Amino acid sequence: MKKAVAKKSRIGVMILSAVVSLHLAVIHDPGHAHAADAAPDLKLEVSSAILMDAATGQVLYENNADVALPPASMAKMMTEYLVLEDIKSGKLKWDDSVTTSQHAADTIGSGQLLAVNETLSVRSMFEAMSIYSGNDASVALAEKVAGSEEQFAALMNDTARKLGLSKDANFINSTGLSRIDMGKYAPKNLQGETVMSARDAATLAYHILNEHKEVLEFTKIPSKKLRETDKSPMINWNWMLEGNQSNPNFRSYVFQGLDGLKTGHTNEAGYCFTGTAERNGMRLISVVMGAKTEPKRFLETAKLLNYGFNTFEMKEIVKADTEVDELKTVEVKKAIHTDVPVVTQSALSILVKKGVKDEEIVKVGEPAAEDVRVAPVEKGEVLGKLTVTYNNQTYDVNLVAKEDVKKAGWFKLMMRSIRHFFTNLF
Structure with a gap:
């Protein structure tokens, strides 16, 4: 009896997991998410x-x-x-x-x-x-x-x-x-x-x-x-x-x-x-x-x-020189404060269907490669990007350092290395 219950429980979990996975796939797949955005048949008499x-x-x-x-x-x-x-x-x-x-x-x-x-x-x-x-x-x-x-x-x-x-x-x-x-x-x-x-x-x-x-x-x-x-x-x-x-x-x-x-x-x-x-x-x-x-x-x-x-x-997606919720800070190695605030390098406006809902416009923030994110960093230097996806098309906006980022002194870097060593050890 217990085995039967356990088996039913596992099946239930599997079904639930499949439903959740499918739901997430629909949310994050632009082709699925914007299938309703397909253009109508305009009955154009052209090739x-x-x-x-x-x-x-x-x-x-x-x-x-x-x-x-x-x-x-x-x-x-x-x-x-x-x-x-x-x-x-x-x-x-x-x-x-x-x-x-x-x-x-x-x-x-x-x-x-x-x-x-x-x-x-x-x-x-x-x-x-x-x-x-x-x-x-x-x-x-x-x-x-x-x-x-x-x-x-x-x-x-x-x-x-x-x-x-x-x-x-x-x-x-x-x-x-x-x-x-x-x-x-x-x-x-x-x-x-x-x-x-x-x-x-x-x-x-x-x-x-x-x-x-x-x-x-x-x-x-x-x-x-x-x-x-x-x-x-x-x-x-x-x-x-x-x-x-x-x-x-x-x-x-x-x-x-x-x-x-x-x-x-x-x-x-x-x-x-x-x-x-x-x-x-x-x-x-x-x-x-x-x-x-x-x-x-x-x-x-x-x-x-x-x-x-x-x-x-026309819909304004982001303004220039503005913080975005998708990536407010990025980690910069060897900086005095490693969490560095970033802002948009430029504004982005795109054409959307009138009455479009915010959730139909997907925004994802992504840090730049690690070898780029090393102090010192000048204000305006690219540290990441914001990718905007709407109706199967993507647009990138650079995310740049909000201010100058100075390199930490040797003593601070040494203490940070020691702390990281013991953190990883234990």
Whole structure:
């Protein structure tokens, strides 16, 4: 009888332990904890799509976002990025001259505004590329930066790796044209076609907006003459620009706060669009690829952006220079007082679903490696980190010394060693 009771007791304990373990697993597994946060089916009529927070890179929605597809002229975002990098470094100036080569003048597709040996400023060429999606201007700028379009495309691929684009992302030109459309100018030393995933396009847009936000001063322009003597202006292919409110042809597509970024279309790619809009201090990046019609790419983009702005809000997780409950102090060896207070190095705000509960945002404090935590330590030195997890995405904030930490004298260190010795002994 006692054995039977004991056996039942052990079974009960095992069941209880299993239930507790399962409960803890659900609490600490972000995938489980945020399963309810799965994005709804927006019924987007595109091949792939993604929605991203421009401030943190946080992904708010995705559908087939990692499938490498032809991006058409969205590839020009990389051309824009590299030109802006050279402007920033001083290698190029906006008023530098760019002369149109035979290659640039021969390039088919959008643009075709430049004559052979025509000279314009870097700024004018950049306007032709970013407003009118000029393939000819893109090639001219690529040749200005790297000597040839093929060498520029190699630079695009190197930069793609540095910016964290996927291993599948590939560029063979500055425009996004297919190899066959390049004709005799197709690269000899670069393989494949130009392809990117929706996530790659969003990542590229993220870097442009955070490192070269001046790009928006160009992309937000609805129309502009390339030359003062031109009879007609270049019309921006982006119908959603807020600046199109007075244009009866585009008014129904206008989206409040939208000021970029890059359209694209070829027969292989379909209609693509990387958009960005800002409302109430919150900027989002959207990408749609493979829409069937030109209007559809803008209508599907509006669905994405409306979902983002209607569903999410910015929430401050921690303030800068503030103590956090998850790790108030860390142990610093050889310090006068080994428990050293730490504070956040910077603030962290992320987009969360409106009405989110605090327990859905998991915060964990972790000390830095032991060999780092040795006195003396200067105020502001990194001694740990706070990891924040929300909806399967993590963000790190450094925890730094709140004040200078002096090294203890030799006598204090010796007495501490003796105490530790006897503590461990007994």
